[in-house]
Structure formats: C-alpha cells, structure tokens
Amino acid sequence: MxxxxxxxxxxxxxxxxxxxxxxxxxxxxxxxxxxxxxxxxxxxxxxxxxxxxxxxxxxxxxxxxxxxxxxxxxxxxxxxxxxxxxxxxxxxxxxxxxxxxxxxxxxxxxxxxxxxxxxxxxxxxxxxxxxDNADAQWALGERLYQQGQHANGLSWIRAAARQGEHAQAQQFLAALDGDGVAAIQPNNEQRQAVLAALSLIDQAAQRRDVDALVALIRDDAQIQVRLPQSRSWQALSKAQLRTLWQQTFAQTDRYHYQRNEPELLSTDDGILAFSLIRETLARGERTQQLEIHESARLHLIEGRASIYGLRLDIRQRGE
The missing domain is CATH 1.25.40.10 (Tetratricopeptide repeat domain)
Structure with missing residues (x-):
C-alpha cells in the first residue's frame, strides 16, 4: 500500500x-x-x-x-x-x-x-x-409534492430518478399513470450481455486483478461508495475506485468474493443490475464478513456492456 x-x-x-x-x-x-x-x-x-x-x-x-x-x-x-x-x-x-x-x-x-x-x-x-445529490433531490421533491407543489416536487423527484441510482424516486414515478418510466425485464440478448460483463468482473475480483475489475467501467462513470455503518456516500473516480480495490487487497492475506444472481431491469437509458456480493477479508487473526449491495447502470453497444454508473453499499454481514 x-x-x-x-x-x-x-x-x-x-x-x-x-x-x-x-x-x-x-x-x-x-x-x-x-x-x-x-x-x-x-x-x-x-x-x-x-x-x-x-x-x-x-x-x-x-x-x-x-x-x-x-x-x-x-x-x-x-x-x-x-x-x-x-x-x-x-x-x-x-x-x-x-x-x-x-x-x-x-x-x-x-x-x-x-x-x-x-x-x-x-x-x-x-x-x-x-x-446534484440524489438523496436530497428525492427528499426535497417528496416534501414539496406532499405540500401540494406537485410540479416543483416532481421536477426534483425526476432529477433523482434520472441519476439511475435512487430506487424510491424511480418507484414513485413508476406508480404515476402515464409517466412511462416503469422498469421492464430485459430481453434475452440484453440479459446475456450484462451477465457476461458481471462475470468478467467477478473473475477479476476472485483473482485480485484490479485492472480487469474496473476495465468495463467508463472513464466518466459516476461512482459512489458507502462504507459499513456509514450514512454518507463517497464519490470516487474510476482511478480512485481502482486504488481502493488495490489497497483493499493489500490489507488482506486471504480474500473471497461471491455474487448472488443479479436482478436486471430495463429502462429508457440502459440496464439496471442489482446484486448482492459477499466478501470475506482476512488478515492474520482478523476476519471481516462483508456484503456489497451493488447497483450498476449499464449501456449496451453492439452486444457489449459498459458501466456508466455504480453504487457500492458496503455493509457488515447482518447490518
């Protein structure tokens, strides 16, 4: 390190x-x-x-x-x-x-x-x-909407939903008739492309290959990370996320990584992939059991997926 x-x-x-x-x-x-x-x-x-x-x-x-x-x-x-x-x-x-x-x-x-x-x-x-804080946009929009300022409130709720990372804002809009943002299931070709991309990332994590771990993330991707027992999100660049993975691996003697079957939803601006990833990090006698609740936004171009938005909510097991 x-x-x-x-x-x-x-x-x-x-x-x-x-x-x-x-x-x-x-x-x-x-x-x-x-x-x-x-x-x-x-x-x-x-x-x-x-x-x-x-x-x-x-x-x-x-x-x-x-x-x-x-x-x-x-x-x-x-x-x-x-x-x-x-x-x-x-x-x-x-x-x-x-x-x-x-x-x-x-x-x-x-x-x-x-x-x-x-x-x-x-x-x-x-x-x-x-x-452009999505949590604040949602909180402000919901508050204004409840106060009867529907147009102003909806504009902020839409701003939060457009970032592709605020599930409550997306669910709120999806419940409104005629809004047109309700998520649907991706077709088989889209699903296979996204699963292939996530599989490459998983293989990279398992062999601690930091370059391959971030290879499918776009250079201008919006990345946010929340650490265990923290309420705040930290904005990182792709290079900073790479360094965080590098330093995480440097802290461990033994490392295990496993992703559960992701949930995939198709939206107007790409595919949303929601995954639960389990991490085990060990150094000497200290062992950390972590869960990463991952939300990834992916674009598909000619059957290949790239990540343009990523949220990693890292929690201790059972938190």
Whole structure:
C-alpha cells in the first residue's frame, strides 16, 4: 500500500511543478490518504481509521470531515456524539460538499445533534439538491409534492430518478399513470450481455486483478461508495475506485468474493443490475464478513456492456 502511494506521488513529483501542479499533488496525496483510511476502516480497525480521518479533517479535507462525522455519529473509534457529528458535517457543507449539506439537512429534519427544524432542513435539502445529490433531490421533491407543489416536487423527484441510482424516486414515478418510466425485464440478448460483463468482473475480483475489475467501467462513470455503518456516500473516480480495490487487497492475506444472481431491469437509458456480493477479508487473526449491495447502470453497444454508473453499499454481514 505504501509502495503504491509512493509510485503515484512519484509520478507527480518527477517533473517541475507550477502552482496548479502543487495543488494537484496535494489533492492526489490527500486522496491516497483517504483511500488508505477507507481500507483500514473496511478491515474494522476503527480506532486507527478515526485517527486517520481526524488528521485529514483537521487539515481541511472534506472527505475526512464527512467520515469523522460518520464515526462520531456511529460511536466508532470514539464515543457517540451527534453534536460533534453535525459540527463536522456542517464544516464539510460550508466547504461546498453536497453530502455534507445533505447530512446537515437530515440532522435538522429529524433532530440529530440539534432540535428538529423543518424549515432549516428544507433549506439545506435545497442546497444539496442543487449540487446534484440524489438523496436530497428525492427528499426535497417528496416534501414539496406532499405540500401540494406537485410540479416543483416532481421536477426534483425526476432529477433523482434520472441519476439511475435512487430506487424510491424511480418507484414513485413508476406508480404515476402515464409517466412511462416503469422498469421492464430485459430481453434475452440484453440479459446475456450484462451477465457476461458481471462475470468478467467477478473473475477479476476472485483473482485480485484490479485492472480487469474496473476495465468495463467508463472513464466518466459516476461512482459512489458507502462504507459499513456509514450514512454518507463517497464519490470516487474510476482511478480512485481502482486504488481502493488495490489497497483493499493489500490489507488482506486471504480474500473471497461471491455474487448472488443479479436482478436486471430495463429502462429508457440502459440496464439496471442489482446484486448482492459477499466478501470475506482476512488478515492474520482478523476476519471481516462483508456484503456489497451493488447497483450498476449499464449501456449496451453492439452486444457489449459498459458501466456508466455504480453504487457500492458496503455493509457488515447482518447490518
């Protein structure tokens, strides 16, 4: 893992840097630290993960702020403190982070670390929705629709559904007569193409081939990951997801991966594939039993599938 970080930073540091290059290098270094902390967290070493996130957060890293807030909220690596969690979410939100904005909205909505304040919640949902946060778009749209602002509410619900990743928004629209977004079963050719693509990914995971693991993901794909016992989603690039897999494998002595039969649905903009993946990660005497609830959005071109959207909800078994 340290060797990987050195290689990545070495490539950046091997040429003279301008001011913008300095900033890019700092961002790259921080992302490596974030992904390193992800892998430590995933192994269940919460005390160490808390310290890594704390250092990142105090240095101004937004992902560090979010994850430190998550750990305060869940009482992982520290005592449960919803006030501290909200404080770190607010700092991330003030720094422009849409997930932080959503968490602040949610705290005001249901009273987590602060008295419930529906008006303040709506204001923060609006801010997060305008930053393309699907959860906030759904929450805002549903709230407005229930208040009788049907056109405004539906516009936000459609925005969440268009991202292909918010099942509640899609189900809401599918229930409306004439909306035309109800999902249907793919035909046999589509089904076989998607299953073949997922099989290639599964084979790559089983042999720990990180390049093959991400080969079918488009470079501009929208990727989100949620770690065990966390409420917040983290947006990653394809390269960052590759690095996270690399560091996950570096944390393990033994690794097992198995996908259940996926559920496939056809929509106007491709195929949705919902899968349950079971992971076992072992290092020394420590073993983690995880489940990945995967939602993948795939395009089919000439019988070949590529992934343009991916959500990985990683949970501890039984969570």
């Amino acid at each position: 340290r060797q990987l970080a050195g290689l990545l930073l070495g490539a950046l540091l091997s040429t003279p840097l301008s001011a913008s290059d300095d900033e890019q290098t700092r961002i790259a270094r921080e992302m490596i630290q974030v992904l390193d902390a992800y892998a430590v967290y995933k192994m269940g070493d919460f005390d160490e993960a808390f310290e890594r996130y704390r250092r990142l957060a105090e240095a101004g890293n937004r992902q560090g702020m979010l994850n430190l807030g998550n750990m305060h909220a869940a009482g992982l690596g520290t005592r449960t403190d919803l006030g501290q969690a909200l404080s770190w979410y607010r700092r991330a939100a003030d720094a422009g982070d849409a997930i932080g904005m959503y968490e602040v909205a949610r705290a005001h909505d249901i009273g987590l670390g602060t008295p419930a304040n529906p008006d303040e919640a709506l204001r923060w949902y609006q801010r997060a929705a305008e930053q």
